[in-house]
Amino acid sequence: MTAFRILFLITFSVALLLAPIGQSNYIIYILCSWLIFSISAMGLNLTLGYAGQISLAQAAFMGIGAYVTALLTMAGVHWLVAVFCSISATFLIGLALGYPALRVQHHFLAFVTLAFNALVFLVLRNEEWLTGGSLGLVGIPRPVFGPFDTMKQLPFYYFTVVCFLVTAGAMAWMLRSPWGRAFKALRENPIRANSLGLNTTRMTLLAFAIGSSMAGLAGALQAPLVQFIEPGSFTLILSLKILLMVIVGGSGYFFGPILGAALVVLLPEMLRFTDGYYLIIYALLVLVVMIFSPQGLLGLGRKLLIAMKPRKERGDLKQGAQL
Amino acid sequence: MAELLQILISGLSSGAIYALAAVGFTLLWQASQTINFAQGEFVMLPAFFVLAGMTLFGLPLWAAILTAFVLSIVILGAMFKKLVVEPMLPHGTMPLVIATIALGLLMKESVKEFYSAQGQPFPSLFPQHVMDFFGASVSVQDLCNLAVAFAAIIALQLFLQRTRTGRAMQATAQDPRVAEILGVDVKRMVMYTFLINGALAAIASILISPVYLAKFSNGETLGMIAFIAAIVGGFNQIRGALVGGLLIGVLDNLAAVYISAEYRTAIPLILLIVIIMVRPQGIMGTSEGRTV
Numbered sequence: 001m002t003a004f005r006i007l008f009l010i011t012f013s014v015a016l017l018l019a020p021i022g023q024s025n026y027i028i029y030i031l032c033s034w035l036i037f038s039i040s041a042m043g044l045n046l047t048l049g050y051a052g053q054i055s056l057a058q059a060a061f062m063g064i065g066a067y068v069t070a071l072l073t074m075a076g077v078h079w080l081v082a083v084f085c086s087i088s089a090t091f092l093i094g095l096a097l098g099y100p101a102l103r104v105q106h107h108f109l110a111f112v113t114l115a116f117n118a119l120v121f122l123v124l125r126n127e128e129w130l131t132g133g134s135l136g137l138v139g140i141p142r143p144v145f146g147p148f149d150t151m152k153q154l155p156f157y158y159f160t161v162v163c164f165l166v167t168a169g170a171m172a173w174m175l176r177s178p179w180g181r182a183f184k185a186l187r188e189n190p191i192r193a194n195s196l197g198l199n200t201t202r203m204t205l206l207a208f209a210i211g212s213s214m215a216g217l218a219g220a221l222q223a224p225l226v227q228f229i230e231p232g233s234f235t236l237i238l239s240l241k242i243l244l245m246v247i248v249g250g251s252g253y254f255f256g257p258i259l260g261a262a263l264v265v266l267l268p269e270m271l272r273f274t275d276g277y278y279l280i281i282y283a284l285l286v287l288v289v290m291i292f293s294p295q296g297l298l299g300l301g302r303k304l305l306i307a308m309k310p311r312k313e314r315g316d317l318k319q320g321a322q323l
Numbered sequence: 324m325a326e327l328l329q330i331l332i333s334g335l336s337s338g339a340i341y342a343l344a345a346v347g348f349t350l351l352w353q354a355s356q357t358i359n360f361a362q363g364e365f366v367m368l369p370a371f372f373v374l375a376g377m378t379l380f381g382l383p384l385w386a387a388i389l390t391a392f393v394l395s396i397v398i399l400g401a402m403f404k405k406l407v408v409e410p411m412l413p414h415g416t417m418p419l420v421i422a423t424i425a426l427g428l429l430m431k432e433s434v435k436e437f438y439s440a441q442g443q444p445f446p447s448l449f450p451q452h453v454m455d456f457f458g459a460s461v462s463v464q465d466l467c468n469l470a471v472a473f474a475a476i477i478a479l480q481l482f483l484q485r486t487r488t489g490r491a492m493q494a495t496a497q498d499p500r501v502a503e504i505l506g507v508d509v510k511r512m513v514m515y516t517f518l519i520n521g522a523l524a525a526i527a528s529i530l531i532s533p534v535y536l537a538k539f540s541n542g543e544t545l546g547m548i549a550f551i552a553a554i555v556g557g558f559n560q561i562r563g564a565l566v567g568g569l570l571i572g573v574l575d576n577l578a579a580v581y582i583s584a585e586y587r588t589a590i591p592l593i594l595l596i597v598i599i600m601v602r603p604q605g606i607m608g609t610s611e612g613r614t615v
Contacts, residue, residue: 111599240428243421
C-alpha cells in the first residue's frame with residue numbers, strides 16, 4: 001500500500017464522517033442511500049469485475065434482504081439477528097441459483113438472474129399474506145443498540161457508515177486472501193487459473209453468492225432507512241442501475257462501484273433542473289462513457305494517468321500473462 | 324375443446340410475432356455476438372414512427388408504414404451498427420451489453436417525453452371481425468398476423484438458404500475468419516444482419532401494436548419475451564427462435580386461462596430456468612463448442 005493510498009483512505013474516511021454535519025435530513029438521506037448502494041454495487045463488482053459474470057438480480061437480492069429484515073424486525077427480532085438472516089438467505093439463494101446456471105455456459109447466469117429478478121417481483125407482489133402485496137410493508141423500526149438509537153437521521157447515517165466501512169474492510173481483506181487472488185486469476189486468465197488447479201466453476205459460484213449476500217446486507221440497511229418497502233422498488237430497472245454503477249465507475253476497481261453509486265444516486269439530484277429529460281441525459285452519458293471508455297471512469301482516469309507519464313512496461317511479463 | 328382451439332390460435336398468433344423479435348435477436352447474436360438488450364424497444368419504436376408520420380406529417384397509413392419501415396432499417400439497423408456496436412465490439416460483450424441497456428432506456432424515455440406517456444391506439448391493418456371456426460371464435464386479425472409473421476420468417480429462411488448472399492451470411496455467422504478467407508465480405512454481411520433485424524422489428528411492431536396499443540413501455544415485456552424465446556428455442560438456430568416464440572405465445576395464453584392470471588408472466592420465466600437446467604442449448608439448438 002503506497003503512502004498516497006493511505007492518505008487517500010484517511011481523507012475519504014474523514015470526509016465520510018464530516019459530510020452530514022450541518023446538512024438537512026434530505027441530504028443525509030441521499031448520503032445513506034449512496035452508501036447502501038455502494039455496498040450492493042461492491043457485491044456486484046465481485047461477481048462482475050472479479051469473476052466476470054453478469055448478474056441482473058442484484059435488486060432482487062436487495063429485495064429479499066430488505067423483506068427478510070423488515071418482517072423479522074417488525075416481529076420484534078433485533079436488527080443484528082435479522083441482518084444475519086438476510087445475508088445467509090441471499091447467500092444460499094445465490095448458491096442455489098448460480099449452481100445450475102454456471103454449470104453450463106458462461107453468459108447463462110445473466111439470463112437466469114434476469115428471469116429470477118422478474119420472478120421475485122411477482123412473488124413479492126402476489127403473496128399478500130406475507131409481503132403485503134403491492135402496498136408493501138410500512139413502519140419498519142430502526143435498530144437500537146443500547147443507548148445508541150438510530151431513529152434520528154444523523155445517528156442512522158453513522159450506523160450506515162460503520163456498516164459500509166466494515167463491509168469495505170471485509171471486501172479488501174477478502175481480495176487479498178487466497179480467495180480474492182483466485183477471483184482475480186479468474187478475471188485475468190481463466191484458462192491459466194484452471195490449469196493451475198483452481199476450480200473455476202466453484203470460485204465463480206462463490207463470488208456470485210458472496211456478491212449476492214452483499215446485496216442482502218444492502219437490502220437489510222435499505223429497509224430501516226426508508227421504513228417502507230414495496231415490490232416496485234426492487235424491479236429489473238434497479239438491477240440495471242446497480243450494473244451501471246459498477247460499469248460506469250469502473251468494474252474490477254475497488255473504488256469503481258463507490259464512485260459509480262455516487263454518480264447514479266447523486267446525478268438525479270444534480271440533473272433535477274432538467275425535469276423529465278433526466279433519464280434521457282443519463283442514458284446518453286452512459287452510452288458515451290461506454291463508447292469512449294469501456295473500462296468505466298476509473299479506467300479512463302488510469303488511461304489518462306498512463307498517457308501523462310509513460311512508463312516502460314516489461315514486455316516479458318505481459319507476454320507471460322497471456323500464456 | 325372449442326375454447327382450447329381458440330386459445331391455441333390466439334397464442335400462436337402472438338407467438339409468431341414474438342418469434343419475429345426473437346429471430347432478430349438470434350441473428351444479431353450469431354453475426355456479431357451482440358446481446359441486444361434493447362430488442363424490446365426496437366419493436367416498440369417503429370409503431371411510433373408510423374404514428375408520428377400520420378399525425379405530424381399527415382401521411383396516409385400505407386405511406387406512414389413504408390416510411391417507418393425504411394426509418395427502422397436505417398436507424399435501428401445501420402445507425403445502431405455504425406454508431407453503437409462497431410466502436411464497442413473490440414472490447415468484448417460486456418460494454419456492449421451495458422450500452423444496449425442504456426440505448427433501450429434512451430429510446431423508451433425519448434418516446435415518453437417527446438411523443439406521449441399514454442398508450443396510443445394504433446390503426447389495424449386487418450378487419451376486426453370474428454369468425455366461427457369449428458365452434459371456436461377466431462379473430463381475423465389473429466389469423467392475418469400469424470400469416471404475415473410466418474411469411475416473413477419463411478422469406479428470411481429462403482433468403483438465407485437459397486441465395487448466395489444468404490449463404491455468405493450463414494458462413495459469416497459460423498466462422499467469420501474462414502468466411503473472410505473464402506472471399507466473403509464479412510463486414511457487409513454483418514451489416515445486412517443488422518438491417519434485417521431492423522426490418523423484422525418493424526414488422527413485429529406494426530403487427531403487435533394494434534393488439535396492445537402503442538406504448539413507450541411495451542419494450543420491457545416484449546424484450547424479455549424475445550429473449551426467453553430465443554434461449555428456450557436454441558440460441559444458435561433461427562427455427563429455434565421460431566419454436567420458442569410460438570411455445571411462449573401458446574403457454575402464456577394457456578396459463579392465463581387455466582393457471583392464474585397473477586402468475587401468468589411467471590410461466591415463461593420458469594420455462595426459461597427449467598430449459599437452462601435441463602437442456603441449455605435450447606429445444607432445437609445444437610450445443611456450441613465450449614470455450615474454456
